[in-house]
Amino acid sequence: MKRADQLTPPRELTKTGEIAQRLNWLRAGVLGANDGIVSVAAVAVGVAGATTESGPILTAGMAALVGGAISMALGEYVSVSSQRDSQNSMIAAKRTELRRSPRENLAGLARAYEQKGLSPATAALVADELTEHDALGAHLSAELNLDVHDVVSPWHAAFASAIAFILGAILPLLAILLPPESIRVPITFITVLLALGITGWIGAMIGGGSRIRAAARVVLGGALALAATFAIGSLLGSSGLVG
Template sequence: MKRAEDLRRARAQSTTGEIAQRLNWLRAGVLGANDGIVSVAAVAVGVAGATEGTGPLLTAGLAALVGGAVSMALGEYVSVSSQSDSQKAMIARKKLDLERAPQESLAHLARAYEHKGLSPATAVLVANELTGHDALGAHLSAELNLDADDVVSPWHAGFASAIAFTLGAILPLLAILLPPENIRVPVTFVAVLLALGITGWIGATIGGGSRTKAAARVVLGGAVALAATFAIGSLLGSSGLVG
């Protein structure tokens, strides 16, 4: 009975790791969209404070969208490239360890399962069975919480980051361009703060934190950013420096 429970626990730990990895990607997507909303909205309302012309708003908004998406993609690509190189290096070292000292690696794997809460006898049983099925996969999962098939792709990460940013940026761009000139800024404020509240709520739900606090933080931060850029734009517009 105890052994069966230990085996179920080992399988549950593996499944939990896979779910956590998917949730991390989803959370990164939400944060990317949040960045797109804030950065493009800040540029848009700043320009709207300086001029009422639709052309400058469209130009500035599109420039902020494209520049931000490319910047996000490049940043994510560089960051994930380093992570991917590190993962590949760990996999290569573990392969070499298995080739040079298979018995020592097996004992190390059993100890890893003991540290996860399995009894010594069950840990040895699990280590032997998993080694017979996929030795490398067993060691990567138990010791490094890594799957050889899940090595992150810098290209995929960069593309996903750019898409998330773009999807978030579209909202403030439409909110500033579609309404009549006399209400475009208030409409943008309302649309952006509502969207930020939603992304904050979703992000907290994924992370397991307080949804109300998370939503309030991003809404407050977004409101400060919009108010600051609009004030600067209005000041420049009234000074005659831009028009």
């Protein structure tokens, strides 16, 4: 049986939530960079398969960068806005419940702490003291694992996603535009696959999964994307449809 002093304090719960949220942001940033690397590299390599001129490659690459960053930002904004609306709805509903039936909610909070391992008497005491201090925060933490201060910001999410995508997209653009024409595609393949291996490794490290397996997956997927777009570009270029 847990004692009252063994329960995680509300402040520690908030800190734990903040750490988890930061890790989620970091993982989202890694995934955003990974998307930027793959999508822009695929476009650039596909155009490079059809023409050796730098102008069309730069134009297509920049279009993919800007369009992809905006798309990522919009998608993240919509997704996180829905999550925020859901969190705000739960907070508002719990606030209304506390105002309408405080005794029933106090009993429910005590039962929640009993389920965590406290004795009925200790659970009732903890519920009473936490309710007196911050009733809404206590119920959100115990029943919904939610902190009123941890409601996500869709604008922050959209901005972070766009920046991560742009940072990832810059790498393949530099890799394909800076080297001489004769080696630009192989250099891009090598650079992109190395970068994908690093992002896959970091993502697995954050998530606690197999780093080698995760890196291998993203490298294989990136290689397939690059090979497919280069083959299509080369076919179109040799057919005379583009030039």
